[in-house]
Amino acid sequence: MNFAEFPLASLSDRVADNQKTLEFTDTIEDSSTGKDVVRTLVITAADKFGLPTALDDELLLGLIKLSVEQGFTDPKVYFSRYELIKKLGWRDESKSYRRIEDGLNRWTGVTLQYRKSWWVNDEKSWVTETFHVLNSVTVYDRERIARRRMMAKDAPEKALSSFVWSDQVFQSFKAGYIKQLDFDFYKSLTSAISKRMFRFLDKRFYNTGRWEFDLQVFACEHIGLSKNYSNSELKRKLAPAISELETNGFLAPLSDDERFVRERCGKWRAVFVKATKKLAVLPRTDAEHDPLFRDLVGRGLNPRSAQKLLREHPPEKIREKVQLFDQLKERVGEGTIRNRPGWLYAAIVKDFTVGAVASAHPPPVVAVVTPLATVEVSERERAEKSKAEAFERYWEALTEEQQREFEDQAVAGASGFLQKQYHRDKEARGHLWHASRQSILLEHFRRFGSARTD
Numbered sequence: 168m169n170f171a172e173f174p175l176a177s178l179s180d181r182v183a184d185n186q187k188t189l190e191f192t193d194t195i196e197d198s199s200t201g202k203d204v205v206r207t208l209v210i211t212a213a214d215k216f217g218l219p220t221a222l223d224d225e226l227l228l229g230l231i232k233l234s235v236e237q238g239f240t241d242p243k244v245y246f247s248r249y250e251l252i253k254k255l256g257w258r259d260e261s262k263s264y265r266r267i268e269d270g271l272n273r274w275t276g277v278t279l280q281y282r283k284s285w286w287v288n289d290e291k292s293w294v295t296e297t298f299h300v301l302n303s304v305t306v307y308d309r310e311r312i313a314r315r316r317m318m319a320k321d322a323p324e325k326a327l328s329s330f331v332w333s334d335q336v337f338q339s340f341k342a343g344y345i346k347q348l349d350f351d352f353y354k355s356l357t358s359a360i361s362k363r364m365f366r367f368l369d370k371r372f373y374n375t376g377r378w379e380f381d382l383q384v385f386a387c388e389h390i391g392l393s394k395n396y397s398n399s400e401l402k403r404k405l406a407p408a409i410s411e412l413e414t415n416g417f418l419a420p421l422s423d424d425e426r427f428v429r430e431r432c433g434k435w436r437a438v439f440v441k442a443t444k445k446l447a448v449l450p451r452t453d454a455e456h457d458p459l460f461r462d463l464v465g466r467g468l469n470p471r472s473a474q475k476l477l478r479e480h481p482p483e484k485i486r487e488k489v490q491l492f493d494q495l496k497e498r499v500g501e502g503t504i505r506n507r508p509g510w511l512y513a514a515i516v517k518d519f520t521v522g523a524v525a526s527a528h529p530p531p532v533v534a535v536v537t538p539l540a541t542v543e544v545s546e547r548e549r550a551e552k553s554k555a556e557a558f559e560r561y562w563e564a565l566t567e568e569q570q571r572e573f574e575d576q577a578v579a580g581a582s583g584f585l586q587k588q589y590h591r592d593k594e595a596r597g598h599l600w601h602a603s604r605q606s607i608l609l610e611h612f613r614r615f616g617s618a619r620t621d
Contacts, residue, residue: 168344169286171370173208174391175227175279175300176219178359180593183568187212191388197293204293206284213276216269221359226270227300229255230330232350234340242337245327248306256354271304271330285335288342302331346373355415357590360408363390365417368439376441382427385437398435402427403579405437407586416442462489467508472591476515488514509588509602516584558612574604577611 173191189210197204212218219227229251233244248267249259257263278299285296306328332340339345348369356362367389371378386392386401396404409426412418419440428436459482463473466489476485492511513519565573578589588603 168346168370169281169339170227170231171366173206173284173389174224174363175210176221176224176391178221178363178391179571180220180222181571182212182218182220183571184217186218187214189218189391191391193384193388199291204283206293207280207282208284209280209282211278211280212273213278216273216276219270219273219277221362222266223270223273224359224362225255225354226251226267227274228348228350228353230274231340231345234332235345239337239340242302242332242334243329244332245329247327254350268306271301271306274300275302275304286339286344288339288344296335298333298335300333300336302333304328304330346370352415352417356411357587358408358411360390360392360405361411364405364408364412368412368418368441372441378439379428380437380439382435382437398433400576400579402435404575407579407583407590410583413442418442459485459489462486463511466492466511468512472508472512476512480515484518485515488519491519512588513584554613555609558609561612562608573611574608577607580611580614581607 174189177189190207192205192207194203194205196202210218230244232254233246233251237244248264251267252259252263257266276299278297280295280297282295283293285294286292287294346369348366353362353365356365368378380389382398382401383394386396386405387394390405392401392404409418413420419442421438421440426438428438430436457477460470460473460477463476463485464470468476488511492514562570562573578586581589585603585607589600589607593600
């Protein structure tokens with residue numbers, strides 16, 4: 168619960184090399200004394216490994232889950248990276264193994280300084296503590312695991328990798344300052360902001376189902392958004408995450424006027440009410456026996472997207488769009504639809520229609536589509552190409568920090584459909600994610616970026 172109060176990591180998957188510190192502060196009333204307490208957390212990175220990222224935040228929850236399953240009997244926890252990858256829901260690939268090793272190194276090197284912000288459950292008070300999250304880490308590759316298994320026949324766990332919690336962290340666990348987290352629901356969320364909000368509010372909802380926060384304190388000090396954002400930018404950045412938590416049954420839906428309350432000029436409050444219905448986590452196995460599920464996955468959609476479509480759209484509609492997709496692909500070739508899973512998903516959600524003519528042979532409807540490759544380049548296409556080239560020049564002229572800021576603003580202003588694609592597939596960074604990202608960046612450039620280059 169100490170780890171849920173303030174962010175421990177960046178919201179992004181990468182941190183600038185020159186950024187070595189994060190700092191978060193708030194003021195609360197100490198219930199035992201009735202006095203205000205200014206709480207601060209300072210996170211300092213080791214030069215070699217840098218600050219923790221959003222994925223490292225997930226990794227830390229995975230380590231806690233391993234300790235919960237072992238009953239907090241010892242600060243030293245044995246594990247296999249394969250087991251940890253499965254718990255986190257990451258792909259079983261070499262990149263995931265590297266992420267775990269890099270993340271463990273970061274958590275070993277990072278220093279946390281809690282100034283009157285580390286709750287000692289035995290004493291019921293906020294104290295000042297400075298420590299590392301992990302004292303040590305040992306990671307074995309497969310060859311060393313095999314050799315150690317032969318050497319440690321009577322203690323097979325010694326052939327596994329291991330980590331050791333710091334004294335402060337382990338004592339906090341042992342003192343019972345920990346609550347159950349719906350880990351499956353957490354993993355089902357699509358963005359780092361949604362996940363951070365869920366953890367923080369889930370802790371706060373423990374005692375009461377309604378909370379109000381100063382908007383800037385909530386967004387910047389507890390969620391980790393940039394302190395340079397204006398109130399309107401903070402609301403825009405929070406909106407997709409709030410919507411996701413409402414849709415999935417964690418937050419009760421509120422109108423914008425109810426969610427964000429203006430107190431005076433420049434001063435806003437954010438209101439959150441716990442939903443009463445059960446959290447919605449999409450089933451992982453039931454849909455696998457549905458032929459339509461197999462049809463969607465077989466055409467490139469990931470299982471979660473396929474389940475979502477089956478839940479939200481009638482089977483007849485899905486079957487119709489799958490047939491349309493197959494006819495279009497057969498008629499004009501696979502290369503014409505550059506992003507096939509994205510096209511099929513959009514066809515179902517947005518109800519694509521194409522003119523049809525009768526056919527004497529099944530399927531009964533044949534899509535009439537002019538192959539794109541045979542169409543001469545129009546004035547519009549030339550203009551689009553010119554815009555894309557202008558964007559590339561503009562993008563290359565930005566610093567890395569400016570690129571990250573531009574991308575954050577672009578995603579925040581994108582449509583809900585593109586935002587979901589972007590966040591859902593960001594970790595894998597496949598073709599679908601790159602196509603969504605490019606669309607988001609270009610659209611934002613058309614609206615705002617091009618004016619800056621004039």
